Amino acid sequence: MITLYGDVTKTRANRCSWMLNEIGIEHSRVPLAFRPGETRPPEFLALNPNGKCPTLVDGDFVLFESLAINLHLARRYGGLLGPQTPEEDALMAQWSLWVATEVEKPLLLTSAARYLFAPCEPGGEEEAIALKKLARPWSVLDAHLRDRDFIIGDRLTVADINVAAVMHFIPIAGVDVSHWPAMKRWLEACLERPAAIDLRSVDFRVPRPSTSRDVFAMFL
Amino acid sequence: MITLYGDVTKTRANRCSWMLNEIGIEHSRVPLAFRPGETRPPEFLALNPNGKCPTLVDGDFVLFESLAINLHLARRYGGLLGPQTPEEDALMAQWSLWVATEVEKPLLLTSAARYLFAPCEPGGEEEAIALKKLARPWSVLDAHLRDRDFIIGDRLTVADINVAAVMHFIPIAGVDVSHWPAMKRWLEACLERPAAIDLRSVDFRVPRPSTSRDVFAMFL
Structure with a gap:
Protein backbone atom coordinates (compact mmCIF):
# COMPACT_ATOMS: atom_id res chain seq x y z
CA MET A 1 0.00 0.00 0.00
CA ILE A 2 1.44 3.34 -1.12
CA THR A 3 0.37 6.68 0.39
CA LEU A 4 1.53 10.07 -0.85
CA TYR A 5 1.25 12.89 1.68
CA GLY A 6 1.04 16.41 0.27
CA ASP A 7 -1.44 18.65 -1.53
CA VAL A 8 -0.50 18.44 -5.21
CA THR A 9 -1.50 22.04 -5.93
CA LYS A 10 0.51 23.59 -3.10
CA THR A 11 3.50 21.31 -2.36
CA ARG A 12 6.20 19.42 -4.22
CA ALA A 13 3.94 16.35 -3.96
CA ASN A 14 3.03 17.22 -7.57
CA ARG A 15 6.46 15.89 -8.58
CA CYS A 16 5.65 12.52 -7.04
CA SER A 17 2.06 12.39 -8.28
CA TRP A 18 3.53 12.69 -11.79
CA MET A 19 5.70 9.63 -11.18
CA LEU A 20 2.83 7.67 -9.62
CA ASN A 21 0.59 8.60 -12.58
CA GLU A 22 3.25 7.48 -15.10
CA ILE A 23 3.64 4.15 -13.33
CA GLY A 24 -0.11 3.80 -13.02
CA ILE A 25 0.16 2.18 -9.61
CA GLU A 26 -2.68 2.19 -7.12
CA HIS A 27 -2.06 4.55 -4.20
CA SER A 28 -3.84 6.87 -1.84
CA ARG A 29 -3.24 10.57 -1.32
CA VAL A 30 -3.42 12.70 1.80
CA PRO A 31 -3.56 16.31 0.56
CA LEU A 32 -1.75 18.04 3.41
CA ALA A 33 -0.31 21.54 3.07
CA PHE A 34 1.06 23.78 5.79
CA ARG A 35 1.55 27.51 5.87
CA PRO A 36 4.99 28.68 7.03
CA GLY A 37 5.17 28.48 10.80
CA GLU A 38 2.03 26.39 11.07
CA THR A 39 2.15 23.57 13.60
CA ARG A 40 2.32 20.08 12.09
CA PRO A 41 0.20 17.26 13.55
CA PRO A 42 2.36 14.93 15.68
CA GLU A 43 1.34 11.89 13.62
CA PHE A 44 2.73 13.58 10.51
CA LEU A 45 5.94 14.63 12.28
CA ALA A 46 6.35 11.00 13.35
CA LEU A 47 6.47 10.07 9.66
CA ASN A 48 8.65 12.99 8.54
CA PRO A 49 10.32 15.01 11.31
CA ASN A 50 11.07 17.74 8.75
CA GLY A 51 7.31 18.35 8.67
CA LYS A 52 7.44 18.72 4.91
CA CYS A 53 5.45 17.38 2.00
CA PRO A 54 5.76 15.24 0.03
CA THR A 55 6.30 12.23 2.24
CA LEU A 56 5.83 8.72 0.91
CA VAL A 57 4.76 5.66 2.86
CA ASP A 58 5.37 2.44 0.92
CA GLY A 59 4.27 -0.47 3.10
CA ASP A 60 6.19 0.22 6.29
CA PHE A 61 8.93 2.18 4.52
CA VAL A 62 8.84 5.97 4.93
CA LEU A 63 10.74 8.32 2.62
CA PHE A 64 11.01 12.09 2.22
CA GLU A 65 12.62 14.42 -0.36
CA SER A 66 10.50 14.54 -3.52
CA LEU A 67 13.29 13.62 -5.94
CA ALA A 68 14.46 10.71 -3.77
CA ILE A 69 10.86 9.48 -3.62
CA ASN A 70 10.73 9.48 -7.42
CA LEU A 71 14.07 7.65 -7.70
CA HIS A 72 12.70 5.00 -5.32
CA LEU A 73 9.37 4.65 -7.12
CA ALA A 74 11.07 4.41 -10.52
CA ARG A 75 13.54 1.79 -9.32
CA ARG A 76 10.98 -0.36 -7.52
CA TYR A 77 7.86 0.00 -9.65
CA GLY A 78 8.78 2.02 -12.74
CA GLY A 79 10.16 -0.58 -15.15
CA LEU A 80 11.92 1.38 -17.90
CA LEU A 81 11.35 4.66 -16.04
CA GLY A 82 14.02 3.40 -13.64
CA PRO A 83 17.64 2.37 -14.13
CA GLN A 84 18.50 -0.65 -16.28
CA THR A 85 22.24 -0.52 -15.50
CA MET B 1 40.94 3.12 -13.92
CA ILE B 2 39.37 5.85 -11.77
CA THR B 3 40.31 9.53 -12.09
CA LEU B 4 39.03 12.29 -9.81
CA TYR B 5 39.20 15.78 -11.28
CA GLY B 6 39.30 18.64 -8.78
CA ASP B 7 41.70 20.28 -6.35
CA VAL B 8 40.79 18.83 -2.94
CA THR B 9 41.66 22.04 -1.07
CA LYS B 10 39.57 24.36 -3.25
CA THR B 11 36.68 22.34 -4.71
CA ARG B 12 34.07 19.84 -3.60
CA ALA B 13 36.42 17.10 -4.84
CA ASN B 14 37.32 16.77 -1.14
CA ARG B 15 33.95 15.06 -0.65
CA CYS B 16 34.88 12.40 -3.20
CA SER B 17 38.48 12.01 -2.05
CA TRP B 18 37.03 11.10 1.36
CA MET B 19 34.96 8.32 -0.23
CA LEU B 20 37.89 7.08 -2.33
CA ASN B 21 40.10 7.07 0.78
CA GLU B 22 37.51 5.09 2.78
CA ILE B 23 37.24 2.52 0.00
CA GLY B 24 41.01 2.42 -0.38
CA ILE B 25 40.76 2.01 -4.12
CA GLU B 26 43.58 2.96 -6.46
CA HIS B 27 42.85 6.10 -8.44
CA SER B 28 44.53 9.14 -9.91
CA ARG B 29 43.79 12.77 -9.18
CA VAL B 30 43.87 15.82 -11.43
CA PRO B 31 43.88 18.82 -9.06
CA LEU B 32 41.99 21.33 -11.20
CA ALA B 33 40.44 24.48 -9.74
CA PHE B 34 38.95 27.42 -11.60
CA ARG B 35 38.32 30.95 -10.45
CA PRO B 36 34.84 32.33 -11.17
CA GLY B 37 34.64 33.36 -14.81
CA GLU B 38 37.88 31.60 -15.73
CA THR B 39 37.85 29.76 -19.05
CA ARG B 40 37.81 25.97 -18.76
CA PRO B 41 40.00 23.85 -21.05
CA PRO B 42 37.92 22.27 -23.85
CA GLU B 43 39.07 18.77 -22.90
CA PHE B 44 37.64 19.28 -19.40
CA LEU B 45 34.38 20.74 -20.75
CA ALA B 46 34.09 17.66 -22.95
CA LEU B 47 34.04 15.56 -19.77
CA ASN B 48 31.76 17.86 -17.78
CA PRO B 49 30.00 20.63 -19.72
CA ASN B 50 29.17 22.34 -16.41
CA GLY B 51 32.91 23.02 -16.13
CA LYS B 52 32.78 22.13 -12.44
CA CYS B 53 34.84 19.99 -10.14
CA PRO B 54 34.62 17.31 -8.99
CA THR B 55 34.17 15.17 -12.06
CA LEU B 56 34.78 11.42 -11.95
CA VAL B 57 35.94 9.23 -14.79
CA ASP B 58 35.47 5.53 -14.00
CA GLY B 59 36.66 3.53 -17.01
CA ASP B 60 34.70 5.17 -19.82
CA PHE B 61 31.89 6.34 -17.53
CA VAL B 62 31.84 10.05 -16.67
CA LEU B 63 29.89 11.44 -13.73
CA PHE B 64 29.48 14.85 -12.12
CA GLU B 65 27.79 16.15 -8.91
CA SER B 66 29.93 15.30 -5.88
CA LEU B 67 27.19 13.55 -3.91
CA ALA B 68 26.12 11.47 -6.93
CA ILE B 69 29.76 10.48 -7.46
CA ASN B 70 29.90 9.24 -3.86
CA LEU B 71 26.64 7.30 -4.23
CA HIS B 72 28.08 5.62 -7.33
CA LEU B 73 31.45 4.82 -5.72
CA ALA B 74 29.78 3.42 -2.60
CA ARG B 75 27.40 1.26 -4.60
CA ARG B 76 30.01 -0.10 -7.00
CA TYR B 77 33.14 -0.34 -4.84
CA GLY B 78 32.17 0.53 -1.27
CA GLY B 79 30.90 -2.78 0.14
CA LEU B 80 29.10 -1.91 3.38
CA LEU B 81 29.52 1.83 2.68
CA GLY B 82 26.88 1.33 -0.01
CA PRO B 83 23.30 0.05 0.11
CA GLN B 84 22.55 -3.52 1.13
CA THR B 85 18.82 -3.28 0.41
Whole structure:
Protein backbone atom coordinates (compact mmCIF):
# COMPACT_ATOMS: atom_id res chain seq x y z
CA MET A 1 0.00 0.00 0.00
CA ILE A 2 1.44 3.34 -1.12
CA THR A 3 0.37 6.68 0.39
CA LEU A 4 1.53 10.07 -0.85
CA TYR A 5 1.25 12.89 1.68
CA GLY A 6 1.04 16.41 0.27
CA ASP A 7 -1.44 18.65 -1.53
CA VAL A 8 -0.50 18.44 -5.21
CA THR A 9 -1.50 22.04 -5.93
CA LYS A 10 0.51 23.59 -3.10
CA THR A 11 3.50 21.31 -2.36
CA ARG A 12 6.20 19.42 -4.22
CA ALA A 13 3.94 16.35 -3.96
CA ASN A 14 3.03 17.22 -7.57
CA ARG A 15 6.46 15.89 -8.58
CA CYS A 16 5.65 12.52 -7.04
CA SER A 17 2.06 12.39 -8.28
CA TRP A 18 3.53 12.69 -11.79
CA MET A 19 5.70 9.63 -11.18
CA LEU A 20 2.83 7.67 -9.62
CA ASN A 21 0.59 8.60 -12.58
CA GLU A 22 3.25 7.48 -15.10
CA ILE A 23 3.64 4.15 -13.33
CA GLY A 24 -0.11 3.80 -13.02
CA ILE A 25 0.16 2.18 -9.61
CA GLU A 26 -2.68 2.19 -7.12
CA HIS A 27 -2.06 4.55 -4.20
CA SER A 28 -3.84 6.87 -1.84
CA ARG A 29 -3.24 10.57 -1.32
CA VAL A 30 -3.42 12.70 1.80
CA PRO A 31 -3.56 16.31 0.56
CA LEU A 32 -1.75 18.04 3.41
CA ALA A 33 -0.31 21.54 3.07
CA PHE A 34 1.06 23.78 5.79
CA ARG A 35 1.55 27.51 5.87
CA PRO A 36 4.99 28.68 7.03
CA GLY A 37 5.17 28.48 10.80
CA GLU A 38 2.03 26.39 11.07
CA THR A 39 2.15 23.57 13.60
CA ARG A 40 2.32 20.08 12.09
CA PRO A 41 0.20 17.26 13.55
CA PRO A 42 2.36 14.93 15.68
CA GLU A 43 1.34 11.89 13.62
CA PHE A 44 2.73 13.58 10.51
CA LEU A 45 5.94 14.63 12.28
CA ALA A 46 6.35 11.00 13.35
CA LEU A 47 6.47 10.07 9.66
CA ASN A 48 8.65 12.99 8.54
CA PRO A 49 10.32 15.01 11.31
CA ASN A 50 11.07 17.74 8.75
CA GLY A 51 7.31 18.35 8.67
CA LYS A 52 7.44 18.72 4.91
CA CYS A 53 5.45 17.38 2.00
CA PRO A 54 5.76 15.24 0.03
CA THR A 55 6.30 12.23 2.24
CA LEU A 56 5.83 8.72 0.91
CA VAL A 57 4.76 5.66 2.86
CA ASP A 58 5.37 2.44 0.92
CA GLY A 59 4.27 -0.47 3.10
CA ASP A 60 6.19 0.22 6.29
CA PHE A 61 8.93 2.18 4.52
CA VAL A 62 8.84 5.97 4.93
CA LEU A 63 10.74 8.32 2.62
CA PHE A 64 11.01 12.09 2.22
CA GLU A 65 12.62 14.42 -0.36
CA SER A 66 10.50 14.54 -3.52
CA LEU A 67 13.29 13.62 -5.94
CA ALA A 68 14.46 10.71 -3.77
CA ILE A 69 10.86 9.48 -3.62
CA ASN A 70 10.73 9.48 -7.42
CA LEU A 71 14.07 7.65 -7.70
CA HIS A 72 12.70 5.00 -5.32
CA LEU A 73 9.37 4.65 -7.12
CA ALA A 74 11.07 4.41 -10.52
CA ARG A 75 13.54 1.79 -9.32
CA ARG A 76 10.98 -0.36 -7.52
CA TYR A 77 7.86 0.00 -9.65
CA GLY A 78 8.78 2.02 -12.74
CA GLY A 79 10.16 -0.58 -15.15
CA LEU A 80 11.92 1.38 -17.90
CA LEU A 81 11.35 4.66 -16.04
CA GLY A 82 14.02 3.40 -13.64
CA PRO A 83 17.64 2.37 -14.13
CA GLN A 84 18.50 -0.65 -16.28
CA THR A 85 22.24 -0.52 -15.50
CA PRO A 86 24.41 0.76 -12.61
CA GLU A 87 25.53 3.63 -14.85
CA GLU A 88 21.95 4.72 -15.49
CA ASP A 89 21.31 4.55 -11.75
CA ALA A 90 24.25 6.88 -11.13
CA LEU A 91 23.16 9.29 -13.86
CA MET A 92 19.63 9.46 -12.47
CA ALA A 93 21.02 10.55 -9.11
CA GLN A 94 23.42 12.94 -10.86
CA TRP A 95 20.70 14.79 -12.79
CA SER A 96 18.42 14.88 -9.74
CA LEU A 97 21.15 16.47 -7.62
CA TRP A 98 22.12 18.73 -10.52
CA VAL A 99 18.64 20.24 -10.91
CA ALA A 100 18.23 20.59 -7.14
CA THR A 101 21.53 22.43 -6.65
CA GLU A 102 21.98 24.31 -9.96
CA VAL A 103 18.47 25.19 -11.03
CA GLU A 104 15.83 25.00 -8.32
CA LYS A 105 16.48 28.08 -6.18
CA PRO A 106 17.29 30.64 -8.90
CA LEU A 107 14.28 29.41 -10.88
CA LEU A 108 12.07 29.70 -7.79
CA LEU A 109 13.23 33.28 -7.34
CA THR A 110 12.55 34.09 -10.99
CA SER A 111 9.14 32.47 -10.68
CA ALA A 112 8.44 34.27 -7.45
CA ALA A 113 8.97 37.65 -9.06
CA ARG A 114 6.71 36.68 -11.97
CA TYR A 115 4.09 34.48 -10.34
CA LEU A 116 4.32 33.62 -6.64
CA PHE A 117 4.44 37.25 -5.47
CA ALA A 118 1.71 38.27 -7.91
CA PRO A 119 0.40 40.83 -8.49
CA CYS A 120 3.96 41.94 -9.07
CA GLU A 121 5.93 43.40 -11.94
CA PRO A 122 7.96 40.79 -13.82
CA GLY A 123 11.57 41.55 -14.56
CA GLY A 124 13.73 43.69 -12.38
CA GLU A 125 17.19 43.26 -10.98
CA GLU A 126 16.41 40.21 -8.85
CA GLU A 127 15.20 38.28 -11.85
CA ALA A 128 18.25 39.37 -13.86
CA ILE A 129 20.58 37.97 -11.19
CA ALA A 130 18.63 34.70 -11.04
CA LEU A 131 18.51 34.33 -14.83
CA LYS A 132 22.25 34.93 -15.05
CA LYS A 133 22.77 31.99 -12.68
CA LEU A 134 20.45 29.83 -14.77
CA ALA A 135 22.19 30.53 -18.08
CA ARG A 136 25.02 28.07 -17.48
CA PRO A 137 23.03 25.03 -16.32
CA TRP A 138 20.37 25.67 -18.97
CA SER A 139 23.04 25.82 -21.68
CA VAL A 140 24.38 22.50 -20.40
CA LEU A 141 20.95 20.87 -20.53
CA ASP A 142 20.18 22.41 -23.92
CA ALA A 143 23.42 21.07 -25.42
CA HIS A 144 22.74 17.67 -23.84
CA LEU A 145 19.30 17.52 -25.46
CA ARG A 146 20.33 18.86 -28.87
CA ASP A 147 20.60 15.39 -30.41
CA ARG A 148 18.27 13.42 -28.20
CA ASP A 149 14.72 13.45 -26.88
CA PHE A 150 15.41 12.27 -23.33
CA ILE A 151 18.08 12.93 -20.72
CA ILE A 152 19.19 9.30 -20.39
CA GLY A 153 18.95 6.71 -23.15
CA ASP A 154 16.15 6.83 -25.71
CA ARG A 155 13.19 6.68 -23.36
CA LEU A 156 11.46 8.73 -20.67
CA THR A 157 13.05 8.07 -17.27
CA VAL A 158 12.98 9.45 -13.75
CA ALA A 159 15.79 11.78 -14.84
CA ASP A 160 13.42 13.58 -17.22
CA ILE A 161 10.65 13.57 -14.63
CA ASN A 162 12.81 14.95 -11.81
CA VAL A 163 14.46 17.64 -13.93
CA ALA A 164 11.24 18.72 -15.70
CA ALA A 165 9.26 18.65 -12.46
CA VAL A 166 11.64 21.17 -10.88
CA MET A 167 11.46 23.27 -14.04
CA HIS A 168 7.66 23.34 -14.30
CA PHE A 169 7.64 26.94 -13.09
CA ILE A 170 9.04 28.00 -16.48
CA PRO A 171 5.66 27.84 -18.25
CA ILE A 172 3.69 28.81 -15.13
CA ALA A 173 5.71 31.97 -14.58
CA GLY A 174 6.13 32.66 -18.29
CA VAL A 175 9.94 32.56 -18.23
CA ASP A 176 11.29 32.97 -21.76
CA VAL A 177 13.59 30.03 -22.55
CA SER A 178 13.61 30.40 -26.34
CA HIS A 179 17.39 30.90 -26.10
CA TRP A 180 17.60 27.17 -25.24
CA PRO A 181 15.42 25.62 -27.97
CA ALA A 182 16.28 21.95 -27.38
CA MET A 183 15.60 22.30 -23.66
CA LYS A 184 12.37 24.19 -24.41
CA ARG A 185 11.12 21.46 -26.77
CA TRP A 186 12.01 18.70 -24.30
CA LEU A 187 10.39 20.54 -21.36
CA GLU A 188 7.17 21.13 -23.27
CA ALA A 189 7.01 17.46 -24.30
CA CYS A 190 7.55 16.38 -20.69
CA LEU A 191 5.07 18.73 -19.07
CA GLU A 192 2.37 18.07 -21.68
CA ARG A 193 2.23 14.42 -20.69
CA PRO A 194 -1.17 13.52 -19.23
CA ALA A 195 0.53 12.14 -16.11
CA ALA A 196 2.09 15.56 -15.40
CA ILE A 197 -1.30 17.20 -14.90
CA ASP A 198 -0.58 18.36 -11.34
CA LEU A 199 2.52 20.27 -12.50
CA ARG A 200 0.24 22.39 -14.66
CA SER A 201 -2.19 23.15 -11.81
CA VAL A 202 -0.10 25.05 -9.28
CA ASP A 203 -2.10 27.32 -7.00
CA PHE A 204 0.27 28.92 -4.56
CA ARG A 205 1.06 32.53 -3.71
CA VAL A 206 3.22 34.06 -1.02
CA PRO A 207 3.62 37.65 0.14
CA ARG A 208 6.62 39.49 -1.26
CA PRO A 209 9.18 40.32 1.45
CA SER A 210 9.69 44.05 1.88
CA THR A 211 13.32 44.35 0.79
CA SER A 212 15.32 42.89 -2.08
CA ARG A 213 17.73 41.43 0.47
CA ASP A 214 14.88 39.57 2.12
CA VAL A 215 13.68 38.25 -1.24
CA PHE A 216 17.06 36.60 -1.76
CA ALA A 217 17.19 35.43 1.86
CA MET A 218 13.87 33.67 1.30
CA PHE A 219 15.47 31.35 -1.27
CA LEU A 220 18.67 30.66 0.68
CA MET B 1 40.94 3.12 -13.92
CA ILE B 2 39.37 5.85 -11.77
CA THR B 3 40.31 9.53 -12.09
CA LEU B 4 39.03 12.29 -9.81
CA TYR B 5 39.20 15.78 -11.28
CA GLY B 6 39.30 18.64 -8.78
CA ASP B 7 41.70 20.28 -6.35
CA VAL B 8 40.79 18.83 -2.94
CA THR B 9 41.66 22.04 -1.07
CA LYS B 10 39.57 24.36 -3.25
CA THR B 11 36.68 22.34 -4.71
CA ARG B 12 34.07 19.84 -3.60
CA ALA B 13 36.42 17.10 -4.84
CA ASN B 14 37.32 16.77 -1.14
CA ARG B 15 33.95 15.06 -0.65
CA CYS B 16 34.88 12.40 -3.20
CA SER B 17 38.48 12.01 -2.05
CA TRP B 18 37.03 11.10 1.36
CA MET B 19 34.96 8.32 -0.23
CA LEU B 20 37.89 7.08 -2.33
CA ASN B 21 40.10 7.07 0.78
CA GLU B 22 37.51 5.09 2.78
CA ILE B 23 37.24 2.52 0.00
CA GLY B 24 41.01 2.42 -0.38
CA ILE B 25 40.76 2.01 -4.12
CA GLU B 26 43.58 2.96 -6.46
CA HIS B 27 42.85 6.10 -8.44
CA SER B 28 44.53 9.14 -9.91
CA ARG B 29 43.79 12.77 -9.18
CA VAL B 30 43.87 15.82 -11.43
CA PRO B 31 43.88 18.82 -9.06
CA LEU B 32 41.99 21.33 -11.20
CA ALA B 33 40.44 24.48 -9.74
CA PHE B 34 38.95 27.42 -11.60
CA ARG B 35 38.32 30.95 -10.45
CA PRO B 36 34.84 32.33 -11.17
CA GLY B 37 34.64 33.36 -14.81
CA GLU B 38 37.88 31.60 -15.73
CA THR B 39 37.85 29.76 -19.05
CA ARG B 40 37.81 25.97 -18.76
CA PRO B 41 40.00 23.85 -21.05
CA PRO B 42 37.92 22.27 -23.85
CA GLU B 43 39.07 18.77 -22.90
CA PHE B 44 37.64 19.28 -19.40
CA LEU B 45 34.38 20.74 -20.75
CA ALA B 46 34.09 17.66 -22.95
CA LEU B 47 34.04 15.56 -19.77
CA ASN B 48 31.76 17.86 -17.78
CA PRO B 49 30.00 20.63 -19.72
CA ASN B 50 29.17 22.34 -16.41
CA GLY B 51 32.91 23.02 -16.13
CA LYS B 52 32.78 22.13 -12.44
CA CYS B 53 34.84 19.99 -10.14
CA PRO B 54 34.62 17.31 -8.99
CA THR B 55 34.17 15.17 -12.06
CA LEU B 56 34.78 11.42 -11.95
CA VAL B 57 35.94 9.23 -14.79
CA ASP B 58 35.47 5.53 -14.00
CA GLY B 59 36.66 3.53 -17.01
CA ASP B 60 34.70 5.17 -19.82
CA PHE B 61 31.89 6.34 -17.53
CA VAL B 62 31.84 10.05 -16.67
CA LEU B 63 29.89 11.44 -13.73
CA PHE B 64 29.48 14.85 -12.12
CA GLU B 65 27.79 16.15 -8.91
CA SER B 66 29.93 15.30 -5.88
CA LEU B 67 27.19 13.55 -3.91
CA ALA B 68 26.12 11.47 -6.93
CA ILE B 69 29.76 10.48 -7.46
CA ASN B 70 29.90 9.24 -3.86
CA LEU B 71 26.64 7.30 -4.23
CA HIS B 72 28.08 5.62 -7.33
CA LEU B 73 31.45 4.82 -5.72
CA ALA B 74 29.78 3.42 -2.60
CA ARG B 75 27.40 1.26 -4.60
CA ARG B 76 30.01 -0.10 -7.00
CA TYR B 77 33.14 -0.34 -4.84
CA GLY B 78 32.17 0.53 -1.27
CA GLY B 79 30.90 -2.78 0.14
CA LEU B 80 29.10 -1.91 3.38
CA LEU B 81 29.52 1.83 2.68
CA GLY B 82 26.88 1.33 -0.01
CA PRO B 83 23.30 0.05 0.11
CA GLN B 84 22.55 -3.52 1.13
CA THR B 85 18.82 -3.28 0.41
CA PRO B 86 16.59 -1.21 -1.91
CA GLU B 87 15.37 0.73 1.15
CA GLU B 88 18.92 1.68 2.14
CA ASP B 89 19.55 2.77 -1.44
CA ALA B 90 16.51 5.07 -1.30
CA LEU B 91 17.52 6.48 2.09
CA MET B 92 21.05 7.23 0.85
CA ALA B 93 19.59 9.31 -1.98
CA GLN B 94 17.11 10.91 0.45
CA TRP B 95 19.78 12.12 2.90
CA SER B 96 22.04 13.30 0.06
CA LEU B 97 19.24 15.39 -1.43
CA TRP B 98 18.21 16.54 2.05
CA VAL B 99 21.63 17.95 2.92
CA ALA B 100 22.02 19.53 -0.52
CA THR B 101 18.66 21.31 -0.40
CA GLU B 102 18.14 21.99 3.34
CA VAL B 103 21.64 22.60 4.67
CA GLU B 104 24.27 23.40 2.05
CA LYS B 105 23.49 26.98 1.04
CA PRO B 106 22.61 28.47 4.45
CA LEU B 107 25.66 26.77 5.93
CA LEU B 108 27.85 28.14 3.14
CA LEU B 109 26.55 31.63 3.87
CA THR B 110 27.22 31.23 7.58
CA SER B 111 30.69 29.92 6.79
CA ALA B 112 31.30 32.71 4.32
CA ALA B 113 30.65 35.35 6.96
CA ARG B 114 32.98 33.58 9.41
CA TYR B 115 35.67 32.12 7.17
CA LEU B 116 35.44 32.51 3.39
CA PHE B 117 35.18 36.31 3.46
CA ALA B 118 37.90 36.58 6.13
CA PRO B 119 39.10 38.88 7.50
CA CYS B 120 35.48 39.58 8.38
CA GLU B 121 33.50 39.95 11.57
CA PRO B 122 31.61 36.78 12.49
CA GLY B 123 27.96 37.12 13.39
CA GLY B 124 25.71 39.79 12.03
CA GLU B 125 22.27 39.70 10.55
CA GLU B 126 23.15 37.55 7.52
CA GLU B 127 24.43 34.79 9.76
CA ALA B 128 21.36 35.05 11.98
CA ILE B 129 19.06 34.52 8.98
CA ALA B 130 21.12 31.56 7.79
CA LEU B 131 21.28 29.96 11.24
CA LYS B 132 17.53 30.34 11.63
CA LYS B 133 17.09 28.30 8.42
CA LEU B 134 19.51 25.67 9.70
CA ALA B 135 17.77 25.17 13.05
CA ARG B 136 15.03 22.94 11.66
CA PRO B 137 17.14 20.53 9.58
CA TRP B 138 19.77 20.36 12.30
CA SER B 139 17.10 19.52 14.89
CA VAL B 140 15.87 16.75 12.59
CA LEU B 141 19.37 15.30 12.20
CA ASP B 142 20.10 15.67 15.92
CA ALA B 143 16.93 13.79 16.87
CA HIS B 144 17.70 11.13 14.27
CA LEU B 145 21.17 10.57 15.77
CA ARG B 146 20.13 10.67 19.42
CA ASP B 147 19.98 6.87 19.74
CA ARG B 148 22.37 5.82 17.01
CA ASP B 149 25.90 6.43 15.80
CA PHE B 150 25.23 6.47 12.06
CA ILE B 151 22.53 7.85 9.78
CA ILE B 152 21.55 4.47 8.28
CA GLY B 153 21.91 1.13 10.05
CA ASP B 154 24.72 0.51 12.51
CA ARG B 155 27.67 1.26 10.26
CA LEU B 156 29.29 4.14 8.39
CA THR B 157 27.71 4.58 4.95
CA VAL B 158 27.71 7.03 2.09
CA ALA B 159 24.80 8.78 3.86
CA ASP B 160 27.13 9.78 6.73
CA ILE B 161 29.89 10.72 4.29
CA ASN B 162 27.67 12.88 2.08
CA VAL B 163 25.93 14.66 4.95
CA ALA B 164 29.11 15.21 7.00
CA ALA B 165 31.08 16.28 3.92
CA VAL B 166 28.60 19.09 3.24
CA MET B 167 28.73 20.05 6.92
CA HIS B 168 32.53 20.17 7.20
CA PHE B 169 32.40 23.96 7.24
CA ILE B 170 30.98 23.80 10.79
CA PRO B 171 34.39 23.19 12.43
CA ILE B 172 36.29 25.20 9.82
CA ALA B 173 34.14 28.29 10.32
CA GLY B 174 33.73 27.70 14.06
CA VAL B 175 29.93 27.49 13.94
CA ASP B 176 28.57 26.68 17.39
CA VAL B 177 26.40 23.54 17.16
CA SER B 178 26.38 22.66 20.87
CA HIS B 179 22.59 23.07 20.77
CA TRP B 180 22.52 19.82 18.72
CA PRO B 181 24.76 17.52 20.81
CA ALA B 182 24.03 14.23 19.05
CA MET B 183 24.69 15.82 15.67
CA LYS B 184 27.86 17.46 17.00
CA ARG B 185 29.21 14.16 18.35
CA TRP B 186 28.40 12.34 15.11
CA LEU B 187 29.93 15.10 12.94
CA GLU B 188 33.15 15.14 14.94
CA ALA B 189 33.45 11.35 14.73
CA CYS B 190 32.93 11.49 10.96
CA LEU B 191 35.31 14.33 10.22
CA GLU B 192 38.05 12.96 12.48
CA ARG B 193 38.32 9.84 10.35
CA PRO B 194 41.74 9.59 8.68
CA ALA B 195 40.07 9.26 5.27
CA ALA B 196 38.38 12.66 5.73
CA ILE B 197 41.70 14.52 5.81
CA ASP B 198 40.91 16.73 2.83
CA LEU B 199 37.75 18.04 4.53
CA ARG B 200 39.98 19.43 7.29
CA SER B 201 42.35 21.18 4.86
CA VAL B 202 40.20 23.72 3.09
CA ASP B 203 42.10 26.69 1.69
CA PHE B 204 39.65 28.91 -0.10
CA ARG B 205 38.72 32.56 0.28
CA VAL B 206 36.48 34.80 -1.78
CA PRO B 207 35.93 38.56 -1.72
CA ARG B 208 32.89 39.73 0.19
CA PRO B 209 30.28 41.30 -2.11
CA SER B 210 29.64 44.94 -1.31
CA THR B 211 26.01 44.73 -0.18
CA SER B 212 24.08 42.34 2.03
CA ARG B 213 21.68 41.72 -0.88
CA ASP B 214 24.63 40.62 -3.03
CA VAL B 215 25.87 38.31 -0.27
CA PHE B 216 22.56 36.46 -0.36
CA ALA B 217 22.46 36.55 -4.16
CA MET B 218 25.85 34.81 -4.18
CA PHE B 219 24.35 31.73 -2.53
CA LEU B 220 21.18 31.62 -4.60
